[in-house]
Amino acid sequence: MTARIGVVTFPGSLDDRDTRRAIRLAGAEPVALWHKDRDLHQVDAVVLPGGFSYGDYLRAGAISRFSPVMESVIEQAKAGLPVLGICNGFQVLTEAHLLPGAMLGNDHLHFICRDQKLRVENTDTAWTGDYTAGQEIHIPLKNMDGRYVADAHTLEKLEAEGRVVFRYLGLNPNGSLNDIAGITNEAGNVVGLMPHPEHAVESLIGTGRTDGLPFFTSILKKLVNA
Amino acid sequence: MSRTPLDTVEHAAGTPDVELPWAELGLKKDEYERVVEILGRRPTGAELAMYSVMWSEHCSYKSSKVHLRQFGEKAPQSDALLVGIGENAGVVDVGQGYAVTFKVESHNHPSYVEPYQGAATGVGGIVRDIIAMGARPVAVVDPLRFGAADHPDTKRVLPGVVAGIGGYGNCLGLPNIGGEVVFDACYQGNPLVNAGAIGVMRHEDIHLAKASGAGNKVILYGARTGGDGIGGASILASETFDDAKPSKRPAVQVGDPFQEKLLIECTLEAFAEKLVVGIQDLGAAGLSCATSELASNGSGGMRVTLDDVPLRDSTLSPEEILMSESQERMCAVVEPEKVDRFLEICAKWDVIATVIGEVTDGDRLEIFWHGGKIVDVDPRTVAHDGPVYERPYARPDWQDALQADDANKLPRPETAEELREQVLKLVGSPNQASKKWITSQYDHFVQGNTVLAQPEDSGMIRVDEESGLGVAIATDGNGRFAKLDPYTGAQLALAEAYRNVATTGAKPLAVSDCLNFGSPEDPAVMWQFAEAVRGLADGCLQLGTPVTGGNVSLYNQTGEAAIHPTPVVAVLGVIDDVARRTPVAFQEDGHLLYLLGDTREEFGGSAWSQVVHDHLGGLPPKVDLERERLLGEILISASRDGMIDSAHDLSDGGLVQAVVESALLGGKGARLVVPDGLDAFTFLLSESAGRALVAVPRSEELRFNDMCGARGLPATRVGVVDGDAVEVQGEFTLPLAELREAHENTIPALLA
Numbered sequence: 001m002t003a004r005i006g007v008v009t010f011p012g013s014l015d016d017r018d019t020r021r022a023i024r025l026a027g028a029e030p031v032a033l034w035h036k037d038r039d040l041h042q043v044d045a046v047v048l049p050g051g052f053s054y055g056d057y058l059r060a061g062a063i064s065r066f067s068p069v070m071e072s073v074i075e076q077a078k079a080g081l082p083v084l085g086i087c088n089g090f091q092v093l094t095e096a097h098l099l100p101g102a103m104l105g106n107d108h109l110h111f112i113c114r115d116q117k118l119r120v121e122n123t124d125t126a127w128t129g130d131y132t133a134g135q136e137i138h139i140p141l142k143n144m145d146g147r148y149v150a151d152a153h154t155l156e157k158l159e160a161e162g163r164v165v166f167r168y169l170g171l172n173p174n175g176s177l178n179d180i181a182g183i184t185n186e187a188g189n190v191v192g193l194m195p196h197p198e199h200a201v202e203s204l205i206g207t208g209r210t211d212g213l214p215f216f217t218s219i220l221k222k223l224v225n226a
Numbered sequence: 227m228s229r230t231p232l233d234t235v236e237h238a239a240g241t242p243d244v245e246l247p248w249a250e251l252g253l254k255k256d257e258y259e260r261v262v263e264i265l266g267r268r269p270t271g272a273e274l275a276m277y278s279v280m281w282s283e284h285c286s287y288k289s290s291k292v293h294l295r296q297f298g299e300k301a302p303q304s305d306a307l308l309v310g311i312g313e314n315a316g317v318v319d320v321g322q323g324y325a326v327t328f329k330v331e332s333h334n335h336p337s338y339v340e341p342y343q344g345a346a347t348g349v350g351g352i353v354r355d356i357i358a359m360g361a362r363p364v365a366v367v368d369p370l371r372f373g374a375a376d377h378p379d380t381k382r383v384l385p386g387v388v389a390g391i392g393g394y395g396n397c398l399g400l401p402n403i404g405g406e407v408v409f410d411a412c413y414q415g416n417p418l419v420n421a422g423a424i425g426v427m428r429h430e431d432i433h434l435a436k437a438s439g440a441g442n443k444v445i446l447y448g449a450r451t452g453g454d455g456i457g458g459a460s461i462l463a464s465e466t467f468d469d470a471k472p473s474k475r476p477a478v479q480v481g482d483p484f485q486e487k488l489l490i491e492c493t494l495e496a497f498a499e500k501l502v503v504g505i506q507d508l509g510a511a512g513l514s515c516a517t518s519e520l521a522s523n524g525s526g527g528m529r530v531t532l533d534d535v536p537l538r539d540s541t542l543s544p545e546e547i548l549m550s551e552s553q554e555r556m557c558a559v560v561e562p563e564k565v566d567r568f569l570e571i572c573a574k575w576d577v578i579a580t581v582i583g584e585v586t587d588g589d590r591l592e593i594f595w596h597g598g599k600i601v602d603v604d605p606r607t608v609a610h611d612g613p614v615y616e617r618p619y620a621r622p623d624w625q626d627a628l629q630a631d632d633a634n635k636l637p638r639p640e641t642a643e644e645l646r647e648q649v650l651k652l653v654g655s656p657n658q659a660s661k662k663w664i665t666s667q668y669d670h671f672v673q674g675n676t677v678l679a680q681p682e683d684s685g686m687i688r689v690d691e692e693s694g695l696g697v698a699i700a701t702d703g704n705g706r707f708a709k710l711d712p713y714t715g716a717q718l719a720l721a722e723a724y725r726n727v728a729t730t731g732a733k734p735l736a737v738s739d740c741l742n743f744g745s746p747e748d749p750a751v752m753w754q755f756a757e758a759v760r761g762l763a764d765g766c767l768q769l770g771t772p773v774t775g776g777n778v779s780l781y782n783q784t785g786e787a788a789i790h791p792t793p794v795v796a797v798l799g800v801i802d803d804v805a806r807r808t809p810v811a812f813q814e815d816g817h818l819l820y821l822l823g824d825t826r827e828e829f830g831g832s833a834w835s836q837v838v839h840d841h842l843g844g845l846p847p848k849v850d851l852e853r854e855r856l857l858g859e860i861l862i863s864a865s866r867d868g869m870i871d872s873a874h875d876l877s878d879g880g881l882v883q884a885v886v887e888s889a890l891l892g893g894k895g896a897r898l899v900v901p902d903g904l905d906a907f908t909f910l911l912s913e914s915a916g917r918a919l920v921a922v923p924r925s926e927e928l929r930f931n932d933m934c935g936a937r938g939l940p941a942t943r944v945g946v947v948d949g950d951a952v953e954v955q956g957e958f959t960l961p962l963a964e965l966r967e968a969h970e971n972t973i974p975a976l977l978a
Binding site for chain 1: 389392393396397398399482483484485487488575576665666667668669670671672673674675676677688691694804805
């Protein structure tokens with residue numbers, strides 16, 4: 001038995017095909033979802049992929065957040081549907097208020113593409129069960145607007161509740177507060193992060209590391225064992 | 227109230243004495259007279275607009291055509307070539323039913339005027355060429371050349387160009403996997419912003435730019451047409467910059483990568499449903515080019531109603547609509563019964579699509595505006611029968627003196643300490659330093675098929691997930707070598723790109739080029755051009771790699787000062803299984819370092835002569851293309867059979883530059899021994915061509931040596947991967963930390 005994991009394509013999504021490949025390599029069944037279609041086609045989980053949806057015009061994720069598919073994603077995420085937002089997908093999740101805080105332009109004002117070292121801080125989410133707490137991993141990072149910010153109260157709450165899922169190690173590539181690379185909601189079903197796990201699933205490709213694969217095996221196990 | 231009558235064909239015929247601004251539009255007097263002769267009357271304003279842009283240097287290749295013919299005449303026999311020169315881009319068979327299309331183009335002048343948009347739209351244009359062939363774009367590369375690294379204008383131009391390439395390419399979802407960044411004072415005021423792209427398709431998906439079948443509809447889709455880039459082709463790309471003339475800023479186009487991303491997806495979807503008969507992208511010369519090329523390549527004529535073109539600015543005149551270079555537009559020819567489905571797909575992607583005309587039985591291109599016929603021409607006279615110049619050329623009188631100024635006679639380091647200092651200075655010089663600050667602004671990972679990306683010798687993309695089939699691309703050029711001897715310089719660029727592809731384990735198949743030169747009206751420049759083309763055509767014939775297409779950029783000069791002649795050559799290769807690729811980085815301590823090829827005292831045009839002596843003179847390194855081919859075969863066999871685990875081509879900066887790069891990338895040092903018969907200086911810094919450095923696991927040494935011996939390729943053991951320093955025995959030691967600081971801090975210090 002396997003799980004069906006939906007990947008939304010917005011106009012300007014770039015990593016949707018890569019994410020479907022990663023899901024397939026992990027052994028699950030990828031399902032393409034279209035931004036104009038409210039129907040989630042009974043998927044067991046959803047990934048909002050990276051890219052520049054709507055050209056990042058207005059603000060990254062600001063327009064996509066109002067697309068028909070997001071009405072269903074928001075509704076079902078609140079009811080427990082596992083949702084992962086990668087890069088632009090993370091930006092959409094904050095714009096949709098499924099995750100707190102916001103993303104600003106990188107503090108150095110340049111696009112940055114690098115092999116980023118991270119520490120896994122929380123392995124209790126739907127998407128991180130196959131990591132070990134404190135594990136250090138390398139995942140490619142590539143963004144223009146990756147600086148995570150939130151008010152002091154929110155940050156305090158995130159830290160106190162262990163909802164910072166990933167933290168940048170070695171170098172903070174964009175000026176994110178508390179070196180935050182990824183966070184989760186209170187229930188642990190919604191996770192957003194800036195680095196791209198779907199680009200670290202094959203030993204020949206990209207940086208040659210496979211540290212991103214556990215995202216997809218984690219959710220598969222959780223869904224199959226549920 | 228008086229109204230200017232619409233300048234229709236009829237009106238033009240009746241008013242032969244009306245003066246038209248042909249000179250302002252860039253036409254010469256005899257060219258204008260030729261237009262009048264072709265039409266048998268004066269042209270209308272709209273016709274003049276079309277002829278002027280299409281007959282510009284940029285679109286018509288009028289100065290270069292007579293030389294470029296050699297690429298066809300001397301083309302080697304190649305089974306791999308599916309589509310050759312003349313289409314939007316060449317297409318190469320890479321096996322397993324896959325075809326690859328690739329091309330390099332220039333966007334030099336716009337990028338100087340407005341670095342961000344100039345560079346961004348350069349990427350956009352080359353990518354549309356790839357889509358127009360029927361392929362999905364899979365990667366881009368960017369060979370860039372700027373003025374001196376510490377010149378204030380470089381700090382204006384370079385960050386904008388890099389941000390523009392990143393801003394556009396990243397947003398399109400195309401991994402940037404290669405290219406070059408070169409600094410030289412000769413490019414001050416004339417930066418070279420070349421852009422290359424690769425696309426992949428199945429053989430049966432190849433599309434061509436032709437409008438056939440009377441009654442078929444002509445559909446313009448993509449962005450609305452605005453006032454940007456009007457006259458860009460005729461004015462910007464074809465005349466030398468001159469301070470006395472007014473600013474040409476408005477002639478640079480503005481890009482919208484989001485729109486282009488939608489254009490890619492909707493075009494590929496239309497191709498997949500076999501809805502398209504012919505297709506052309508709108509680049510230089512916009513609608514003038516698209517309509518005249520589609521019509522002249524097809525079997526019939528074409529009728530277009532310009533009123534139907536969706537506009538961004540409703541005040542545009544028909545001439546401006548025809549000349550506009552607004553980006554992210556394409557033109558498709560579709561059978562009438564498939565039009566609805568085509569429009570549906572465009573609507574799905576929120577792309578505006580409009581039927582603007584149809585293919586006709588005749589052989590005329592007719593364009594209407596407000597009910598009047600404003601264009602009635604034979605499209606071939608616009609697109610193909612432009613002027614052809616046999617520009618005078620002559621070897622410049624300074625060439626002998628330049629070649630006599632022998633770099634081999636420059637003072638060399640006298641002590642080991644001095645040699646060490648010079649090596650450190652070299653690897654930290656702007657041209658030899660790490661370009662990570664630049665390339666980290668480009669996405670390398672998107673699409674999830676990137677096997678190798680810069681600073682590897684060639685970029686490599688997986689084409690088929692099951693079989694591991696992949697393609698590699700490298701671009702190279704060396705203006706210093708070409709200045710010393712343009713014929714040899716062009717062959718050295720070819721040899722280096724060929725070698726770079728082979729070093730990663732891929733078999734070189736085909737060539738695209740971007741020929742960047744000064745003004746063709748200067749006989750010395752024209753001689754450089756003629757020599758470089760001759761050298762490249764001869765070289766491609768000898769290596770068996772046909773030129774599939776490319777681009778010429780002339781007038782790269784300010785006043786009397788032309789850039790170095792700079793032919794940039796892109797070589798495309800194929801690898802059966804990307805798992806066999808060879809990286810640059812040292813992999814394991816204890817592996818043996820072998821130098822392949824012959825090292826001679828060759829310092830003319832070398833990085834050492836530039837960095838240490840600020841000198842350019844003498845002769846460039848000798849070229850031996852048979853040796854290059856043999857070296858390539860050895861590198862490919864060694865990679866396929868697992869005999870080497872890293873390899874790096876030797877080019878600017880010589881052996882020591884290659885060792886330092888492999889060491890820093892792998893985080894492992896090397897101990898080197900100067901081989902018998904060579905002095906340390908020549909061993910480390912000579913730039914003899916046809917060489918590579920490979921790391922051979924000890925278990926493979928015998929087999930590797932046997933192979934090189936049997937094939938007659940000199941292979942000299944020069945050291946071992948080991949430790950955390952680059953040590954040249956009996957000479958000096960440079961710790962990796964010190965090398966890293968020198969190599970990686972230079973560019974950020976200059977530009978960040």
